[in-house]
Amino acid sequence: MGENATTHHTNSANNGANDNQIGFKSRVSVIGSGSWGSVAAKLVAFNTLNLSSFHDEVKMWVFEETLQSGEKLTDAINRTNENVKYLPGIKLGKNVIADPDLDNAVKDANMLVFVTPHQFIDNICKSLVGKVRSDAEAISLIKGMEVKIEGPCLISTYISEQLGINCSVLMGANLANEIAEEKFSEATVGYRNNREIAEQWVQLFTTPYFMVTPVQDVEGVELCGTLKNVVAIAAGFVDGLDMGNNTKAAIIRFGLREMREFCKLLFSSVKDDTFFESCGVADVITTCFGGRNRKVAEAFARNGGKRSFDELEAEMLQGQKLQGVTTVREVYEVLRHRGLLELFPLFATVHEICSGCLPPSAIVIYSEKKNIFPV
Numbered sequence: 001m002g003e004n005a006t007t008h009h010t011n012s013a014n015n016g017a018n019d020n021q022i023g024f025k026s027r028v029s030v031i032g033s034g035s036w037g038s039v040a041a042k043l044v045a046f047n048t049l050n051l052s053s054f055h056d057e058v059k060m061w062v063f064e065e066t067l068q069s070g071e072k073l074t075d076a077i078n079r080t081n082e083n084v085k086y087l088p089g090i091k092l093g094k095n096v097i098a099d100p101d102l103d104n105a106v107k108d109a110n111m112l113v114f115v116t117p118h119q120f121i122d123n124i125c126k127s128l129v130g131k132v133r134s135d136a137e138a139i140s141l142i143k144g145m146e147v148k149i150e151g152p153c154l155i156s157t158y159i160s161e162q163l164g165i166n167c168s169v170l171m172g173a174n175l176a177n178e179i180a181e182e183k184f185s186e187a188t189v190g191y192r193n194n195r196e197i198a199e200q201w202v203q204l205f206t207t208p209y210f211m212v213t214p215v216q217d218v219e220g221v222e223l224c225g226t227l228k229n230v231v232a233i234a235a236g237f238v239d240g241l242d243m244g245n246n247t248k249a250a251i252i253r254f255g256l257r258e259m260r261e262f263c264k265l266l267f268s269s270v271k272d273d274t275f276f277e278s279c280g281v282a283d284v285i286t287t288c289f290g291g292r293n294r295k296v297a298e299a300f301a302r303n304g305g306k307r308s309f310d311e312l313e314a315e316m317l318q319g320q321k322l323q324g325v326t327t328v329r330e331v332y333e334v335l336r337h338r339g340l341l342e343l344f345p346l347f348a349t350v351h352e353i354c355s356g357c358l359p360p361s362a363i364v365i366y367s368e369k370k371n372i373f374p375v
């Protein structure tokens with residue numbers, strides 16, 4: 001990040017006195033340490049070691065837990081250099097330092113990577129108010145924003161507003177376990193105005209097996225990362241009903257189209273091209289074949305809708321969180337409020353199945369009224 005790193009650190013509340021000198025090095029903190037949080041720390045740590053404009057050390061905030069062995073998760077990560085609970089078997093890089101103290105984890109950082117399940121971001125941001133450097137840049141890897149009737153609440157916007165800092169997003173076809181094993185994949189950085197900042201994030205995350213592309217469409221990129229979970233639930237129903245690949249492909253196509261229309265309904269600035277980036281079609285495909293929303297939805301359909309998503313989530317995900325069911329409920333409310341449910345038959349049907357109003361088989365039922373196969 002060279003030149004910019006030397007120039008944009010002049011007004012921080014709690015930065016070091018010499019930060020605006022030539023030779024300033026950026027410090028990165030990762031806020032979150034689940035599967036994706038740990039992989040994000042690994043990617044970033046590889047680059048901070050190799051790029052002279054960054055301090056080597058990457059702090060990773062850990063929501064502290066006690067393992068069955070009695071050891072604290074943070075201690076186990078720092079002892080083994082692995083996140084033994086959320087990403088076992090993967091070395092994070094010796095320069096990743098787990099820290100259970102949120103304030104301490106962020107206090108010197110000028111690049112903040114937010115990567116917790118979305119349900120926790122509210123409390124995290126509230127406790128960070130006044131604690132982060134005022135010149136910090138943030139990026140959100142969090143999928144699962146709230147879609148409220150009065151308007152969507154982008155997590156990037158929420159972070160920006162709460163902490164008074166700019167926030168970009170990184171989304172894509174990124175199942176954490178595969179990237180952890182260094183299998184090639186790609187992602188999209190969505191940014192607002194500042195291309196230079198976007199390029200800093202691209203540099204920080206790019207590795208030989210992880211290709212990152214910047215797109216000036218923060219809303220489109222972030223919304224894709226949330227709405228694809230709804231499509232994945234539909235795909236899981238199809239799998240649970242043993243409907244086969246053609247049906248799943250059809251569901252994916254309808255889903256992608258409804259994603260695009262819904263995004264444009266909320267933000268007229270959203271670009272069509274965004275849906276052809278990794279955050280769009282690629283993420284929908286990978287989530288519909290491999291993700292946890294698909295997996296639990298498959299189990300839901302195999303049980304004929306008789307066991308709730310909450311019960312299946314607790315049983316199948318061991319503390320990991322589902323987003324799709326919450327998102328589709330919120331999307332449904334927005335569409336109902338605007339009288340647009342009939343234009344989004346896939347989204348509407350997914351919610352009605354999740355909430356028990358329709359059986360899982362309704363995902364592929366065509367009717368004139370509920371036109372699931374619109375032209």
Ligand SMILES: NC(=O)c1ccc[n+]([C@@H]2O[C@H](COP(=O)([O-])OP(=O)(O)OC[C@H]3O[C@@H](n4cnc5c(N)ncnc54)[C@H](O)[C@@H]3O)[C@@H](O)[C@H]2O)c1
Nearest residue numbers: 033034035036037063115116117120142143175176320321
């Ligand atoms: N896992 C993936 O493959 C993947 C890929 C791309 C994006 N994402 C997104 O990344 C974000 C983080 O997901 P993840 O997979 O890293 O997490 P995860 O679901 O693997 O783990 C849950 C995390 O939440 C933490 N946690 C539990 N209770 C908490 C609390 N009260 N307060 C704060 N934290 C608490 C746990 O310690 C753990 O770190 C999510 O928005 C997810 O959608 C995940």
